[in-house]
Amino acid sequence: MIRELLPELERTTGHLQVSTYSKANALRQFCEHRAVHYGQVLEYVDIEAVRSCLKTTRYYQGVRDTDAFHCNPLQLCQTLLDTLQSTGVRMYEYTALTRFSAATDGWHIETPAGSVHARKMVWCCGGYGGAEFSGLRNRFLPITTYIGVTSPLGPPLQDVIRTSDAVSDDRRAGNYYRLVGDNRLLWGGDITAFGRHDPAQIARRMAQDIAGIFPALALDNGRVPIDYAWSGLMGYARHMMPLVGPLSPGLWACTSFGGHGLNTSAAAARVVAEALTDRSDRWRLFSPFSFSWNGGAVGPAAAEMYYRLMKLSDRWRAFRARRATPSEPIT
Numbered sequence: 001m002i003r004e005l006l007p008e009l010e011r012t013t014g015h016l017q018v019s020t021y022s023k024a025n026a027l028r029q030f031c032e033h034r035a036v037h038y039g040q041v042l043e044y045v046d047i048e049a050v051r052s053c054l055k056t057t058r059y060y061q062g063v064r065d066t067d068a069f070h071c072n073p074l075q076l077c078q079t080l081l082d083t084l085q086s087t088g089v090r091m092y093e094y095t096a097l098t099r100f101s102a103a104t105d106g107w108h109i110e111t112p113a114g115s116v117h118a119r120k121m122v123w124c125c126g127g128y129g130g131a132e133f134s135g136l137r138n139r140f141l142p143i144t145t146y147i148g149v150t151s152p153l154g155p156p157l158q159d160v161i162r163t164s165d166a167v168s169d170d171r172r173a174g175n176y177y178r179l180v181g182d183n184r185l186l187w188g189g190d191i192t193a194f195g196r197h198d199p200a201q202i203a204r205r206m207a208q209d210i211a212g213i214f215p216a217l218a219l220d221n222g223r224v225p226i227d228y229a230w231s232g233l234m235g236y237a238r239h240m241m242p243l244v245g246p247l248s249p250g251l252w253a254c255t256s257f258g259g260h261g262l263n264t265s266a267a268a269a270r271v272v273a274e275a276l277t278d279r280s281d282r283w284r285l286f287s288p289f290s291f292s293w294n295g296g297a298v299g300p301a302a303a304e305m306y307y308r309l310m311k312l313s314d315r316w317r318a319f320r321a322r323r324a325t326p327s328e329p330i331t
């Protein structure tokens with residue numbers, strides 16, 4: 001869909017998902033299942049091929065999607081903005097909804113600088129929405145995740161990462177990364193319910209993460225040099241599926257895409273737009289996933305506990321894999 005709508009968006013093709021323990025048969029079956037049931041062509045990648053393009057003993061086999069692409073999300077937003085404005089849509093950045101009330105034939109929406117009358121309203125606040133979204137705010141939890149971008153790393157980076165694919169691993173709170181301009185590595189990872197917002201602390205955490213997988217990149221006195229680090233929020237519903245559908249007549253939700261990302265949010269936005277213009281009821285594909293309560297005050301603690309347990313189980317699995325298959329030097 002993004003390909004059709006935004007042909008001018010710069011895209012790099014290829015996504016490689018790698019496993020942190022040996023599971024050749026499961027991955028082969030996964031590729032077969034996708035081909036038979038969804039017509040999706042995925043390529044099974046054996047351990048030698050994975051380790052020839054990612055110089056680490058932490059990874060085993062992988063699955064490659066040559067049809068997938070990755071892009072600069074800021075450029076995506078800018079391209080979307082330009083496309084919408086060219087069709088006459090008016091955009092108001094930095095304009096928060098602070099209150100709303102039902103009005104004749106729609107909604108009265110207040111912002112700090114003025115008010116708007118809308119016949120229909122869609123809430124797509126991600127993990128950032130607060131009490132102003134009454135009725136929705138207690139259906140999701142804001143969950144924090146993190147990014148670090150290294151300094152330009154020169155030949156050592158080209159030596160350890162020999163692919164332009166976006167790479168992710170198979171852990172629940174795993175890493176995802178790609179090469180970006182100036183020979184830098186953009187590295188994402190970790191997930192917490194109680195956020196960490198200090199960039200220096202995030203940079204330290206991301207540097208440790210990278211060095212754990214690619215020790216050869218610890219170029220700055222044993223540390224991976226990080227130039228930029230930040231965190232962001234994602235909305236997560238209890239069932240970890242998006243919240244998409246009507247909340248009341250003329251009021252819709254299209255939110256909570258944590259764990260799903262840009263592709264699913266674009267697909268959901270399309271089906272909501274089709275519903276608002278009476279063109280389809282495909283939004284019902286999301287209706288099995290109810291707007292259930294987020295656990296209130298204990299929700300964040302329960303989520304944090306869940307993520308910690310997942311991280312422990314990820315580590316235990318990787319530890320067992322390393323013991324079962326002693327690492328061989330990589331050339």
Ligand SMILES: Cc1cc2nc3c(=O)[nH]c(=O)nc-3n(C[C@H](O)[C@H](O)[C@H](O)COP(=O)(O)OP(=O)(O)OC[C@H]3O[C@@H](n4cnc5c(N)ncnc54)[C@H](O)[C@@H]3O)c2cc1C
Nearest residue numbers: 095096097124125126128129145146232233257261262265
């Ligand atoms: C650090 C990080 C890395 C990620 N990496 C990837 C990745 O590599 N690939 C991928 O596919 N996905 C990734 N994601 C997930 C992806 O960003 C989200 O799934 C996607 O942005 C969800 O889109 P959204 O429109 O629902 O929410 P958002 O993009 O979060 O947008 C919600 C918007 O609502 C606004 N808002 C909130 N309250 C109000 C209000 N009262 N009035 C007006 N506006 C309001 C917010 O300011 C925000 O701009 C990442 C997320 C984070 C945080």
